[in-house]
Every structure is written in structure tokens, then in C-alpha cells.
Amino acid sequence: MKFGGTSVGSIESLLNLRDIVNAESKPVLVVVSAMGGFTNQLLAMCEQAQQRDISCLDMLETARKRHHDAIDGVVVEAMRDEVHATIDRFIDESLKPYYLALATNPHMPVDEIERVCDAIVAHGEILSSAIVTGMFEDGVPHLSLNYMRTVPDAAGRVLDWEETGRLVEEDFASMDSGVHVAQGFISRDKDTGAVTNLGRGGSDYTAAILATLLDAEALEIWTDVDGFMTADPRTHPDATVIPQMTYAQAQEMCDAGAKVIYPPTIAPVAMKHIPVWVKNTFNPTAPGTVIIDE
Ligand code: ADP
Ligand code: ASP
Ligand code: MG
Numbered sequence: 001m002k003f004g005g006t007s008v009g010s011i012e013s014l015l016n017l018r019d020i021v022n023a024e025s026k027p028v029l030v031v032v033s034a035m036g037g038f039t040n041q042l043l044a045m046c047e048q049a050q051q052r053d054i055s056c057l058d059m060l061e062t063a064r065k066r067h068h069d070a071i072d073g074v075v076v077e078a079m080r081d082e083v084h085a086t087i088d089r090f091i092d093e094s095l096k097p098y099y100l101a102l103a104t105n106p107h108m109p110v111d112e113i114e115r116v117c118d119a120i121v122a123h124g125e126i127l128s129s130a131i132v133t134g135m136f137e138d139g140v141p142h143l144s145l146n147y148m149r150t151v152p153d154a155a156g157r158v159l160d161w162e163e164t165g166r167l168v169e170e171d172f173a174s175m176d177s178g179v180h181v182a183q184g185f186i187s188r189d190k191d192t193g194a195v196t197n198l199g200r201g202g203s204d205y206t207a208a209i210l211a212t213l214l215d216a217e218a219l220e221i222w223t224d225v226d227g228f229m230t231a232d233p234r235t236h237p238d239a240t241v242i243p244q245m246t247y248a249q250a251q252e253m254c255d256a257g258a259k260v261i262y263p264p265t266i267a268p269v270a271m272k273h274i275p276v277w278v279k280n281t282f283n284p285t286a287p288g289t290v291i292i293d294e
Contacts, residue, residue: 001020001021001024001028001029001030001031001207001220001222002030002031002032002033002184002203002204002206002207002219002220002221002222003017003030003031003032003033003132003222003281004033004036004203004204004221004222004223004224004281005033005034005035005036005037005038005039006036006223006224006281006282007033007222007223007224007281008032008033008034008035008036008128008131008132009035009036009037010036010070011069011070011073011074013281013282014070014073014074014131014132014135015073015074016281016282016284017030017132017135017222017281018074018135018136019284020222020281020284021136021179026217027175027176027177027180028179028180029142029172029175029180029181029182029210029214029216030132030179030180030181030182031181031182031183031184031203031206031207031210032125032128032129032132032181032182032183032184032203033124033125033128033184033185033203034123034124034125034127034128034185035066035067035070035124035127035128038063038066038124038127038128039121039124039185039200041059041063042095042120042121042123042124043117043120043121044056044059045059045060045099045120046099046102046116046117046120046121049099049100049102049103050102050103050113052103052104052106053103054099054100054103056099056103057096057099060091060095060096060099063091064087064088064091067087067127067128067131068084068087070131071083071084071087071131071134074131074134074135075131075134075135076134076135076136076137078137079134079139080134082134083130083131083133083134086130087127087130087131090123090126090127090130094119094123095120095123098116098119098120099120101116102116102117115194115195118194118195118196118197119194119195121197122145122183122185122186122195122197124185125144125183125184125185125186125203126183126186128183129141129181129182129183132181133179133181136178136179136181138177138178138179139178139179139181140178140179140180140181141181141182142171142172142180142181142182143182143183144182144183144184144185144186144187144206145183145186145187145188145195146167146171147164147167147168147170147171148164148167148186148187148188148198148206148209149163149164149167149187149188149189149190150187150188150189150190150196150198151189151190151191152189156199157189157196159187159198159205159209160190163190164209164213165213168210168213168214169213172210172214175214182206182210183203183206184202184203184204184205184206184207185197185198185202185203185206186198186206198264199262199264201259201262202262202264203262204221204261204262204265205262205264205265207219207221207265208264208265208266208268208269208276209268211268211269211272211274212268212269212271212272212274215272216274217274218274218275218276218277219269219274219275219276219277220276220277220279221260221261221265221276221277221278221279222279222280222281223260223278223279223280223281224280224281224282225241225260225278225280226241226280226283226286226288227241227242227243227278227279227280227286227287227288227289228241228242228245228250228253228258228260228261228278228289228291229241229242229260230242232258232259241286241287241288241289242289243287243289243290244289244290244291244292245289245290245291245292246291246292246293246294247266247269247270247276247291247292247293249291250266250276250291251263251266251267251270254266260278261276261278266291270293273292273293275290275291275292276290276291276292277289277290277291278291
């Protein structure tokens with residue numbers, strides 16, 4: 001079950017997530033995005049810091065409060081202090097020093113700036129996943145930085161399926177009990193160990209990769225619309241939900257810009273004939289869309 005930015009973006013949506021996961025009797029792996037809008041903010045703060053504008057640190061305090069408020073609203077009482085401390089630790093000991101390094105080092109080489117910004121942007125999913133894990137008495141964290149591996153290619157970077165497969169097998173060796181929680185989007189370079197990612201919107205792809213490697217019975221993409229629709233409902237208010245599609249149809253619409261699923265997501269699950277459901281976190285009883293072979 002992959003939950004996107006709006007699905008982890010507020011106390012209301014996180015409580016829906018909890019109910020959706022708890023209603024499932026089979027073992028669940030939850031893959032989460034950053035809280036809605038936070039990835040954009042982390043990147044905007046990178047730009048500001050590079051302009052020597054340290055007001056980005058004020059924005060960081062707003063983000064800190066947003067995460068702490070969510071913890072108070074959803075995390076189980078016994079875990080709350082620990083999750084609050086985790087959020088503060090990542091902000092104070094990791095994000096702040098990175099932003100200060102960008103703001104105070106005018107001669108930082110371009111590749112080093114890129115490396116720092118990649119490390120910064122990974123924090124969206126790191127923070128949201130700490131909260132989501134803490135929502136379940138039996139939450140089990142799986143740090144994607146430990147097993148998602150990329151290699152450079154002409155277009156930027158691609159997943160190293162072999163190495164990722166080997167590491168996923170190790171990390172997920174026992175999945176019998178508990179609610180398992182992983183971060184979407186984030187990865188490491190196979191050779192340098194530098195933090196990388198699968199591209200904007202890449203959490204869907206992380207979930208598809210894990211579904212494929214773990215032989216999941218289904219991949220569920222939980223988002224903020226009732227399913228895969230005939231068009232983007234934001235620009236086409238008359239768009240309707242498509243109850244059932246083939247992988248090929250979904251791929252074609254994603255390639256044409258249907259943002260609801262990140263395009264690389266479809267191929268791996270199609271190869272393994274894993275059905276993909278698109279469902280609404282804010283309206284979980286709506287039937288949604290199922291994407292299958294025929
Ligand atoms: P998430 O944060 O859950 O990954 P996204 O914003 O990436 O969500 O994708 C969901 C959004 O995709 C919807 O809010 C909708 O505006 C947009 N969208 C674009 N095309 C489509 C489509 N064909 N069907 C459904 N949603 C679409
Ligand atoms: N948080 C990342 C982004 O905003 C990945 C995702 O949400 O899928 O692009
Ligand atoms: Mg998305």
C-alpha cells in the first residue's frame with residue numbers, strides 16, 4: 001500500500017491511513033511519500049540557501065511544527081516522545097547543517113551542491129515514515145536507504161535491480177507479523193553510497209519495485225482521487241473514474257501525463273501480473289480502479 005503526499009499530509013488523512021491498514025487482514029507493507037508539499041519546500045529551501053538566504057531556516061521551523069503536530073495527533077502514546085526526538089534529531093543534526101553548508105560555502109562545487117540537495121530532499125520521506133511507523137503498536141521500519149540502489153545512466157540514474165533485489169531479500173527476510181513501513185522515492189548510489197532518489201513522484205515506483213521483489217498479491221496506490229480517471233479532474237471537472245484498465249492502457253495514459261501514477265511504476269508489476277489498485281484515502285469505500293492484464 002503506497003500512500004502519497006496528501007494521504008500522509010494531515011492528521012485527518014493519517015487517521016484514514018491507519019484505518020485502511022488496520023482493516024487489512026493480510027501482511028501489509030506501507031510505502032510513504034513525504035507530507036504533501038514538503039518535498040517542494042525542501043528544494044525551495046535549497047535554492048534559498050544557495051542564495052545565502054538563511055530565512056530557509058525559518059521555513060524549517062514551520063515544517064518542524066507541522067511534523068510535531070502530526071505526531072501529537074496520530075502516534076501511539078508510548079512512541080510519541082521517541083518520534084518527536086527523531087524528528088528533532090534529523091532537523092537539527094542533519095537538515096540544518098546541510099542548509100548552513102550551502103549558505104556559507106560560496107565555492108562549493110556543482111556536484112557537491114547536487115549531492116547535498118539529494119541528501120536534503122530525502123528527509124521528506126524519512127520524517128513522514130517515522131510518524132507512520134509510530135502510528136502502529138507493531139510498526140516495523142524498513143529504511144529504503146539500506147536496500148534501494150541506483151546506478152548512473154545517460155538520463156540520470158536507474159534502479160540496479162540485481163543489487164536491490166539481493167538487499168531487499170535480506171531486509172525483508174521475516175515479514176510475518178506487524179505493519180511494515182518503508183520510504184518511497186529515496187535510494188543510494190550503488191557504488192558511492194551517496195543518497196539518491198527515483199525522481200519526482202517516484203514513491204509509486206518504489207512501491208512497485210518492492211511489490212515485484214516481494215511477490216505481493218497486489219499493489220495499492222492510495223491517493224486523493226477516486227481512481228484512475230478519464231482526465232485530470234483538476235482541469236477536467238467532468239472526468240470520470242475508469243473502473244478497470246489494462247497495464248498497456250494505464251502505461252499509455254501515464255506516458256501522456258496522467259500524474260496519478262509515475263510512469264515507470266507500471267512495467268515491473270505488469271511483468272509479474274500483480275494487480276494495481278488506485279484508491280482514494282479520503283473516500284476509501286469508493287471502488288477505485290484496478291489495472292490488470294486483460
Ligand atoms: P500522490 O501525492 O498521492 O502521489 P499525485 O498528486 O502525484 O498524488 O497524483 C494524484 C493527482 O493526479 C490527482 O489529484 C489528480 O489531480 C492528478 N491526475 C492527473 N491525471 C489524472 C488521471 N487521469 N486520473 C486521476 N488523477 C489524475
Ligand atoms: N516526495 C516525492 C515527490 O514529491 C516523491 C513522491 O511523492 O512520490 O516527488
Ligand atoms: Mg504521485
